[in-house]
Amino acid sequence: MKKDQVTSYWKKLEKENLDMCASPTLFRLLKINGAKFISKNVLDVGFGEGQNLIEFQKRGANIFGIELRKSKIKKILKNTKIKKSNFFNCDLNISFPRVKKKFDIIYTLDTLNYLTDKNQFIFFEKCCKILKKNGFFVIHYPQTQLINKRKSKDLFNYNISNNYKKSYFFGKDNPIIFLNKNKIQKLIKFYNTKLKILSSIFDINTVSKSNSSKLTINRFILFKKII
Secondary structure, eight states, X not given: OOXXXXXXXXXXXXXXXXXXXXXXXXXXHHHHTTOOOTTOEEEXXXXXXXXXXXXXXXXXXEEEEEESOHHHHHHHHHHHOOOGGGEEEOOTTTOOOOOOOOEEEEXXXXXGGGSOHHHHHHHHHHHHHHEEEEEEEEEEEEEEEEEEOTTXXXXXXXXXXXXXXXXXXXXXXXXXXXXOHHHHHHHHHHXXXXXXXXXXXXXXXXXXSSOTTEEEEEEEEEEEEOO
């Protein structure tokens, strides 16, 4: 994956406007592990349509976000009435924004898998620096796939696939990379003196807007900063 491929791909989607709901898995994962939301500083890295930040705002949190697409920042400013300085327009494969705030919760959904290997480590390091002690850090990425047998008309007849072939879900121009176990374990091991794993759970969704025969299984990993 090349940096410019990621930038070019998402810039083409500046005008994309999806009807998205907040992730119940994200909120459930944080809540059952003791996270509080009222008056807490929450940062969403790669917030897209902003649906999760809006939900955090409804639950009393102070919301902040990082996003590559300027149109999405304009959208969330309109929907939340939050000051512009809370949001950062940034390409994480080029640099991480200068953020002066410290955060109680930092999370990233479907963003880590668009970063180069080197920038994944930089991303973890930068998030650690701005995360408060005992703060929560959540990463989320596609883990594996459920694929309906092509010859079967039974919508419930799925097979699990571990081959991570982009062609099942994503277009050829999509520069997404699948993070296998070895890559994730390297990140976890490198930062295990700063971050402790509290939980790892899954959810399932369909990427396609119309084809329910292809599902993705997403992994959530919740960390807590220990120093």
